[in-house]
Every structure is written in structure tokens, then in C-alpha cells.
Amino acid sequence: MVYSLLIVLSSVCAFTDYKFRKILNMITFPAIFVGLLYWTINDGLQGMVTWGAGLIVGLLLLIVPFVLGGMGAGDVKMLAMVGALAGAKFVFMSFLFGAIIAGLFCFYYLFVLKGSRKDYIPYGVFISIGVFIQIYLEVGVS
Incomplete structure (x- = not known):
């Protein structure tokens, strides 16, 4: 269920970032709360720890680029949303895949x-690509 939700939410965030240059709080904040409910209901106190760790890792991965002005707040919140829904390892791996794809794209675009x-580069699109890759690696295709 979490992966299906992540696919939908990441797609919406990627679309709004690409089209309007904005990742909407009305998507990210409720999803973070849904992550808390999901993890707490399924794993109790340990689930809350999983949720918190994912949220914090998601925030920390992009906070420095945001503070330095190279990233929007929506990108930070989107990655925190991914962490809150799927946990620390998932968000870290999604971030790595997205960053690699973004780097390749920027190299191609610039050179x-x-x-x-x-020029504006919608990083939410690359976060979504990282999420899709990580879901594919964890679930595979039947």
C-alpha cells in the first residue's frame, strides 16, 4: 500500500514541480501524517521510530542545499514525505538514485x-525517479 501511495504522491509532486515550480504543502504535510498513522498502527512504538527516522533522514539529506539556496523548500518536504512513508533506508536510496539521474541530466543539459x-531544474522530478527506481528494486516486476 505504501508503494502505491508513494507512486501517486511522487507523481503529483513531480508534475506540480515541473509545471508550476511548486511542490504543494497540501500534498506533503497530509502524507507525512498518513505515514505516522500507518507506521504507528502497523508497528506501534517501533513504527513511530521508523517514521521519525525516515522523516529526519529525508529532511537532513536536502537541508544544506536548501540553506545554501540551491534547493527549494518543497524539495526538502517532498523527501521528508518519502522518508515518513517508507523509512530511512528507502529515502536514502531514493535520494541517491535521484541525485545520480539529476547529475547526469544537468551534465547533458549544460554541456x-x-x-x-x-535555468530552473525541477528537482522533484528527480526525487520521483529515485522513488520509482527504489520501488522497482524492492518489489520488482511480476
Whole structure:
């Protein structure tokens, strides 16, 4: 169930980031709360620890780029949402895959297409790609 929810929410966040340059609080905040309910109902106190660890890891991974001005607050909240729903390991691996894809895209954009460093790059799209890759690796395709 969590993976299905993550696919939908990540897709919505990627779309709004790409189209409107905004990741909506009305998506991320309720999803973080749903993660708390999900983990608490399924695993009790240990579930709350899983939720908290995922949330904190998600926040910490992008807080420095955000503070330095290279990342929007929506990206930070989106990654925290992923962590709250799927846990620390999942969000960390999603982040790594998304960062690798984003790096390759930026290299191509800057050096092959001759884009500008000042152009907006919707990082929520790359977070979503990282989530999709991690779900695929954990679940596979039947």
C-alpha cells in the first residue's frame, strides 16, 4: 500500500514541480501524517521510530542545499514525505538514485544542450525517479 501511495504522491509532486515550480504543502504535510498513522498502527512504538527516522533522514539529506539556496523548500518536504512513508533506508536510496539521474541530466543539459546554470531544474522530478527506481528494486516486476 505504501508503494502505491508513494507512486501517486511522487507523481503529483513531480508534475506540480515541473509545471508550476511548486511542490504543494497540501500534498506533503497530509502524507507525512498518513505515514505516522500507518507506521504507528502497523508497528506501534517501533513504527513511530521508523517514521521519525525516515522523516529526519529525508529532511537532513536536502537541508544544506536548501540553506545554501540551491534547493527549494518543497524539495526538502517532498523527501521528508518519502522518508515518513517508507523509512530511512528507502529515502536514502531514493535520494541517491535521484541525485545520480539529476547529475547526469544537468551534465547533458549544460554541456550538450548548452543550457544556462541559472535555468530552473525541477528537482522533484528527480526525487520521483529515485522513488520509482527504489520501488522497482524492492518489489520488482511480476
